[in-house]
Amino acid sequence: MVKPQLRISESTIHRLSIYYRALNRLERENYETISSKELAKREKLTPAQVRKDLSFFGSFGTRGLGYPVTELRDKIAEILGINRSWSVALVGVGNIGSALVSYKEFQKQGFRIRKIFDNDQRKIGSNHKGIIVSDADDIVTELRDSKIEIVVIAVPSLVAQMIVDDVVRAGIKAILNFAPINLKVPDDVYLRNENMAMELEYLSFSLCNDEAQL
């Protein structure tokens, strides 16, 4: 898929996610083709950037015409690996965990929550959207025997490292963490952090340094 031995930057991948969503909308609006110029305008990017990003993975457009919307959308889905479904487990079904379980878009996109863990006796055994909450003490064994590929961590910061150690021990290679803390994982485990406080802090900084044109 990727042109051999070319390192793709994080920003490029993030923009592919953006293109993917934009193309879905364009399809709904019955566009058949889209130029890099128009796509860039819609997403506040530059046409050159759109073309360069795509060119890392192949040549999907037609000169003079632009890119075929549906085809490009599918191509990007393939590149991102979202043209399939992924088995996801959630650890910690509190405020944010519950919100994630109830979020239909993730399921629609192919991210299927198949296991939920918690250590609260009142929650263990309860049913969340058809999934029975397991005891967090069993994470290692339950994950090892499962087909889970991605684990979402939504437990308090203080216990997050402990949980993530278990998750890693169970052989999981991809983790999405909501605790505002830097988790330590081996090099072969992919870890992404979702840190809302950081975005609020960015807004705070922007407001404080307003005249400086950020």
Next chain:
Amino acid sequence: MVKPQLRISESTIHRLSIYYRALNRLERENYETISSKELAKREKLTPAQVRKDLSFFGSFGTRGLGYPVTELRDKIAEILGINRSWSVALVGVGNIGSALVSYKEFQKQGFRIRKIFDNDQRKIGSNHKGIIVSDADDIVTELRDSKIEIVVIAVPSLVAQMIVDDVVRAGIKAILNFAPINLKVPDDVYLRNENMAMELEYLSFSLCNDEAQL
């Protein structure tokens, strides 16, 4: 605060957020000073980066000794503008909105949710952590007469642009958006997006391109 006419990059600000949290932990662990080397190690960054980031804002360390933990933490809080409290409004108290209202860390950090809007008749008038939910139809007037500085958008994507237009019309200059869509705002309004799907997609991409050492 910022050295005159120097543009600070987004990455630098994000790292300041990281340092801030790290320093808080160090304080709890009774560290009095910390070297850029040690701080970098803890947060998987480089010592040079730590020093360069801080140097944009002044000179906070002592050669031979490192940085004073508490003092530096307070300095960074001042730079980020989080040494004060901010009045926040939330629009959409569904799954994710409720999670945010219940999240104590934001309040502790000084981000105080003071108003909540929704358009669901069953929710309007109800009480969430001491705040009565207002009718979303009144956003413009209610926000205009208020001291709200930051608005969090947690409504379905389809209505997010409409809501954000109201919010902008009310004179709000900082918005944190959870809807997975590119919102259009005037140049003088700061908009940050929290897009969880994007992080899941990044993990998916990483897993699919594993051998390529991402």
Next chain:
DNA sequence: CTGCGGTTGTGAAACGTTTCACAACAAATA
């Protein structure tokens, strides 16, 4: 008060990403 180990602050080099600019091509029109 000199020398040494340790660390900052910062210009300059190295590196990475974005933007530019244009050849190559597609379609439409005359």
Next chain:
DNA sequence: TATTTGTTGTGAAACGTTTCACAACCGCAG
């Protein structure tokens, strides 16, 4: 067929960020 308009794909230039490397300095020991 020739010409015009529009757009991609991509090397090369411009720009921005990270890393390097070292002078300047601190505290301490002798």
